[in-house]
Amino acid sequence: MNEKTGINAIKGIGEKTEKLFAKIGVYAVGDLLRYYPRGYDVYEEAVPISELEEGKIQTVTGVIYGKVQVSPNRKMQVTSVQVKDITGSVKAIWFRMPFLRNTLSGGDVITLRGQVVKRKTGLVLEHPEIFYPSSKYEEKLHTLQPIYPLTAGLSNNTVMKAVRQAIDELDLSKETLPESIRLQYHLAEYNYALRGIHFPEDKEVFYRARERLVFEEFLEFIVSLRKMKDGNERxxxxxxxxxxxxxxxxxxxxxxxxxxxxxxxxxxxxxxxxxxxxxxxxxxxxxxxxxxxxxxxxxxxxxxxxxxxxxxxxxxxxxxxxxxxxxxxxxxxxxxxxxxxxxxxxxxxxxxxxxxxxxxxxxxxxxxxxxxxxxxxxxxxxxxxxxxxxxxxxxxxxxxxxxxxxxxxxxxxxxxxxxxxxxxxxxxxxxxxxxDELPSNRLPIKNCVVDTGYRDAAYRFIQKQVKEGRQCYVICPMVEESEHLEVENVTDYAGMLQEALGDEIRVDFLHGKMKQSQKDEIMERFGRCEIQVLVSTTVIEVGINVPNATVMMVENAERFGLAQLHQLRGRVGRGSHQSYCIFMSGSKSKETKKRLEILNKTNDGFRIASEDLKLRGPGDLFGIRQSGLMNFKLADIYQDASLLQKANEAADILMKTENEWIQKLEKEARTSSVIL
The missing domain is CATH 3.40.50.300 (P-loop containing nucleotide triphosphate hydrolases)
Structure with missing residues (x-):
């Protein structure tokens, strides 16, 4: 087996699974190696129930008391239990999992890990992972579990198993960077980096692995640009x-x-x-x-x-x-x-x-x-x-x-x-x-950063704007557990919002898993004001110009980088009417509030980008989505600004000394369009 071997050479990948991998652009073993996780689940110590914080993924251990409840609504069955420890109690809920009443019983000691969400009745653990008996959680404690981008029908476990087998069976000892550059910039070896990005033993291994791969990604990109510039100058x-x-x-x-x-x-x-x-x-x-x-x-x-x-x-x-x-x-x-x-x-x-x-x-x-x-x-x-x-x-x-x-x-x-x-x-x-100037006739967007307690007031404001003839966007981030649940997340939210706003307002939704023709149709209907409120993922970041749209509400704003939030905000403020942007945050951390306040204070994208650059640290890699610029697989130009500058220095050296490496890069570029 080598990197050009078809994906079906991996044990357990038959014709059906091969087609699912093709949907995410993975055809050969090499594609699989470079299909990096989009995030990691970090399994941390359980916390007392009284210390649960809204918006975080946390773990609790406690005793189930009372009966396991299953709602009678067949379309959206909700299973719920109450879990108690010496500090307090919390409700846990699961969607479409009625069978849990046969596996969970009152008096069981159980460990649950999931998103802490604020509901009218208080904090709730939403769709948590179950560890029963509780000792099973010890096996995952302090580990980092990769989370891959998925498509419907392809599970995270399937991708994880395939990647592990590819890494175990391939000879990855051959270095892809010139040794002089790798040593000068203290970069990990290719073999270590590839294992460390997919299956890091701890955060330190992840940082070293990612640093190496991001540096290489930037370096190849910059050298290719230099070659193009040489051609342009001639x-x-x-x-x-x-x-x-x-x-x-x-x-x-x-x-x-x-x-x-x-x-x-x-x-x-x-x-x-x-x-x-x-x-x-x-x-x-x-x-x-x-x-x-x-x-x-x-x-x-x-x-x-x-x-x-x-x-x-x-x-x-x-x-x-x-x-x-x-x-x-x-x-x-x-x-x-x-x-x-x-x-x-x-x-x-x-x-x-x-x-x-x-x-x-x-x-x-x-x-x-x-x-x-x-x-x-x-x-x-x-x-x-x-x-x-x-x-x-x-x-x-x-x-x-x-x-x-x-x-x-x-x-x-x-x-x-x-x-x-x-x-x-x-x-x-x-x-x-x-x-760097805006036309004088543009009204600056009015911004506010609020917590989830403001949601009802935000909905009333949206209703008021629609009654005045305006339109609104509501942005939902992808759910963390599984990328393909993005679809369910947006459709469920749109249904809930339709109920909250009433039948007089037309709500529709948009997400990245739709066919391009469906996306275009929805955006055109929104452009014609046939849809008043559009619930969407960031797929509308680059989209149609709708001067009549005056409200942008972003749920879980803390999950995005500031530059991306500013891009999203740019969907409103395009007409003669006053526009508004509501950044709703589920996090109570001071750092998050400090970041989002920058958006509150200025509409200047260049200032925001510079401030974003100052505030981001390596720890944010687990909590903030990449900007998605330049189609890099791993690199983020804001997050990795210092690495970008180092790669630029290295490109100066390579252009003078490593002609063989550059020729190899050019040859690969002719047969691949991944970056070049």
Whole structure:
């Protein structure tokens, strides 16, 4: 067995399980080794019942007293027991587990571990793990159990067993980093790191393992960017682009004044497109700072000089929205350019006709999703490529555009606030522009950080906003126990919220396990105000522009990083109405309150990102979700800022001394699109 061996070579993985692994992108043994846990269950000492804290996962040992109760509701049967120790008592509940009345009895000494939730009757242990007899808990005490991202039908235990077998049977002694770099930066060996990330004996082993793998991930990424930048610097501008009177006229006739930052960034883009070398520029701007109009100006300049421009968005909903807004601007200001929409859900006939207009040059501005880089798409003279939300696209995908003719100008738009010191490293192949002013007509979002006792008041506020004709988002994090329960979590919450708000308000839900077509349909209905309250996971972080949405309520806000919460908050405050963001926290810790208060005090994404960077420590790795930027498997640019800077130093050394390692990396990149 080696890393390229099919997953079905592992004992216990038959045809059915192989298909489930394929759903999560695991086809070969090597994929499995790099399918890292998304978190860990840390089994800690049991606490007295009187010391239980809302929002935490905790363990108690006590005696069951009274009968095991099962609710008569067959659709959602709830089994409950009361557990008592010398300090007090607590209720434990399980959903859809009526059989427990046959295994649990009054007088039994039992250990329970689960989420502590506040209900009207007091604190409750929700769906806890059962250890009976209690001595069984000793076996797991102080251990870290990996929690993997899952899909329906695939259990955490199945993934864990498969990974363990792969690690035991493969020869992992071969080092993947140059030895000089590994020793200079005091990094663990590859073998140790791989075992330690999947099955850490303790937190110290986990930290050392993760440090090594994150460093390597950053290093490979940075070296690849450096190679791309070298290529870009040699790319001459093949397009004869001159100053365009239409862009001046468009700026003059807009119903609002461009901010000073927008004017400065537009001048940089204009000069790049007229220079002797191809443009490779990142435009960073907070949500609502006005990046789209700058993109439209660049597309207009390319089109009016006789060339084509393409704009690629991460979702179909966003692509359609860009298409409609660009088309409307061209029509309103009599700019004689034809726009074309190209997405994966179009019919074969619609695509064929669009391909024809793109190839002939009849359509000058092409807006779409990944469909823009399919092999069937032939451009007549593509001079400009704009990608929206850079972290949703790999470096390799941007490069594909350059293979469709001459090297086009590349403009990357990102609303993700990244401190400049990190942005220079992460976007090493790009020049950086920042739009750091918001348009004067934007009302700042009003924020509040509250505990769960405020929930009823928040629901009343949502009802009031809907009665005034507005719309609202409610964000639910994924439940910790199992990723596929995300679906149940959101649907159950939506049902509960519908009951709380009443039948006059239409509540619907959205989650990552839905098909793209379902997600698009829900977002479009929300955009048309057919849905007033949308319950969703972070899948809406990059989504449709709904100016009528004025409330964003985030449940369990403590589970997210500040930068991600700021991104979510950017879904509101897009229209003329006052908008509000309610961050609801289930944690009472001072550290959590201190973090969330930053969001309360400022709407400036760059300041928030910098503060987030200062506050995060290694202990947060168990409690805060990764930012998800740049499609890294393990690395988090905020959490691992110091490692990113060290990897950048190491890249300087490698580019001068380790040509063999770099060639090997380039070879692997050609056959894989994991990071590159």
């Amino acid at each position: 790319s001459e501008n093949d397009f004869s682009i001159h100053h365009c009177a239409e862009t001046d006229e468009l700026i003059r006739r807009l119903p609002y004044q461009l901010t000073g930052a927008q004017k400065k960034v537009w001048l940089e883009i204009e000069q790049d497109m007229m220079s002797s070398h191809s443009m490779s520029r990142l435009v960073q701007g907070d949500v609502g700072s006005g990046k789209t109009i700058v993109a439209v100006l660049a597309l207009t300049m390319a089109g009016m000089n006789g060339y084509q421009g393409a704009m690629m968005a991460p979702t179909e909903v966003l692509a359609k929205q860009h298409y409609e807004s660009v088309t409307e601007i061209f029509e309103s200001y009599q700019i004689p350019l034809r726009t074309e929409l190209l997405t994966g859900s179009m019919t074969a006939k619609e695509k064929r006709e669009a391909y024809g207009r793109i190839k002939s040059g009849e359509s000058q501005i092409i807006i779409g999703t990944h469909a823009l880089i399919q092999t069937k798409v032939e451009y007549r003279n593509l001079a400009l490529v704009i990608t929206d939300e850079q972290h949703r696209f790999g470096v390799r995908q941007r490069e594909v555009f350059t293979e469709k003719g001459s090297v086009p100008h590349v403009l990357v738009m990102s609303a993700t606030p990244i401190p400049r010191t990190l942005a220079i490293i992460l976007y090493g192949d790009l020049d950086i522009s920042v739009i």
